[in-house]
Amino acid sequence: MLIRLAVMVLLFICSATAALAVRQKVKMSVQPHVDTTLPSIVIISPIVNRGPVTLAKGAKLAVKGIATDESGVASVTVNGKEVTIDDQGAFAADVMLNPGQSQIVVAAFDANGNKSQQVITLNRSGSVPLADNVNGSGQGKNYALLIGINGYKNIQPLTSAINDVNTVTQVLRDDYGFVTTVLIDAMATRSGIARELARIRKELNPEDRLLIYYAGHGFHDKETDTSYWLPVDADQNEVTEWLPTRDVTDELHRCKARQVLIVSDSCYAGTISRSFNPNLAGEGSRNNYLQKMMGKPSRVLIASGGNEPVADGATGHSPFADAFVKALTSPFDTQFTAEELLTRQIKESVAGHSAQTPQYKVIHNSGHDGGDFVFVKLR
Known part of the structure; x- marks a missing residue:
């Protein structure tokens, strides 16, 4: 009898313990996520x-x-x-x-x-001192607007555009004294790009220089011979949301800056302007040449390719951005023109490692008057 009673008590304790465990488990399961x-x-x-x-x-x-x-x-x-x-x-x-x-x-x-x-x-x-020509006279400044888009909302995303922009920004700021403005992804809408272009244009003085760097999708409409940059919110079926590059060149025409360089790492970048072959030799010494180039207004383009698709970067940088950064970091001289930078250090490297061929062109009807964009390396 005592044994039977002990067994019943033991069974009661076990069932009570099990019920308590179930209640605790249920209680834990309904706890809200913190x-x-x-x-x-x-x-x-x-x-x-x-x-x-x-x-x-x-x-x-x-x-x-x-x-x-x-x-x-x-x-x-x-x-x-x-x-x-x-x-x-x-x-x-x-x-x-x-x-x-x-x-x-x-x-x-x-x-x-x-x-x-x-x-x-x-x-x-204070202001960063810049040598505005080879004699050191003049106190213009360098400005840069850099646009990079990876996360397109409605079309195929890119992988390296933002990394390209961040690296180029660092080199321009640290080695060349540029005052930089950066637009990436969500900030690079059509209205955002146009607004920053207009703001910077209003701040520029006649002795200043402006560099615009674009890394993103591009498109060329053969029927209208119109080229476009595609903002982050572009829809491939809605052209009105794209940014015609003629809008960019219109801003350049109104721009006070002495020299403007557009660096476009996008498909069909070379269709922004017509071709132009400058005479690199010039007259007299190279210093004389640099003085002339720096003293004249210029509106020029370095394009990562011509009327062709160009490669995105699979290993951190696009082929063009990789060559562009290396050329700026270790240039052949402390002062050089955009045309020299392309022909001496970028063109062969990019064309030898990809299907694209970078180009140098004058942007016509935008205020160009025989000069070139001159880089002055500070360190």
């Missing part, structure tokens, strides 16, 4: 991948970037002030800087209250 993932912040401008940034001029700095999170980005602040963000998480804000060292704090908050932030340390100093 989101602890921090939002991601990518700073597009200024470029900050080499520590403190030295500004070339001005007290106002445009801070641009993209914030993303799986649960959605609720808000973004720059130095404690909330800024507007679009559906893709892109944001922009103007920040005023005091002379000397400053810090900019960019914070992103998701819908569950998680916060991440990036701190940018900058040093506002």
Whole structure:
């Protein structure tokens, strides 16, 4: 009898323990998921991948970037002030800087209250001195607008355009003293590109130089002989959303800058303008040649190819961008023209490793008057 009673008690304890375990398991299964993932912040401008940034001029700095999170980005602040963000998480804000060292704090908050932030340390100093001609007279500045698009919304994405732009930006800024503006992916809409072109054009002085670098899809309409850059939101069936390159050259015609160079790494890039073969030899010494080229207005194009498709990069950079960066990093001289850069260091390298042949051309009806874009390496 006692044994039977003990067995019954043991069975009761086991069943109670099992029931408790089931209840705990059910309770755990209905616990709500707690989101602890921090939002991601990518700073597009200024470029900050080499520590403190030295500004070339001005007290106002445009801070641009993209914030993303799986649960959605609720808000973004720059130095404690909330800024507007679009559906893709892109944001922009103007920040005023005091002379000397400053810090900019960019914070992103998701819908569950998680916060991440990036701190940018900058040093506002005087203007970067530039040798505007071989005698060193004149105080014009170098500006660059760089556009790179990988994440096309409606057409085939690219793999290396953004990496190309970031690397070229770094070389232009660090080695040549360019003041750079970068538009990548969500910021590179048709209206965004046109707006930045117009803004930079208004800031330029007659002694300045402007370089525009485009890495993205291109298209040439043979029936109308019109070439296009395709913004990030372009639809292949809606031409009105594309950016005609004639719109870009129209901006150049109104541009005050002495020299403008477009570097286009896209399909059919060579169709932007008609061909032109400059006389590289010039008259007299090479210094004389550089003086003449720097003193005359120029509107020229370096195209990664002609009326042909060009290669995207499978190993980090496109064939053209790889050659362009190497040529700028280790040029044959400290001062050189865009035409020299192409013919001496880029053309053979790209044509020898791909099916495309880079070209140098004058952009007609845009203010060209016999000069060339002259690079001056600072270090």
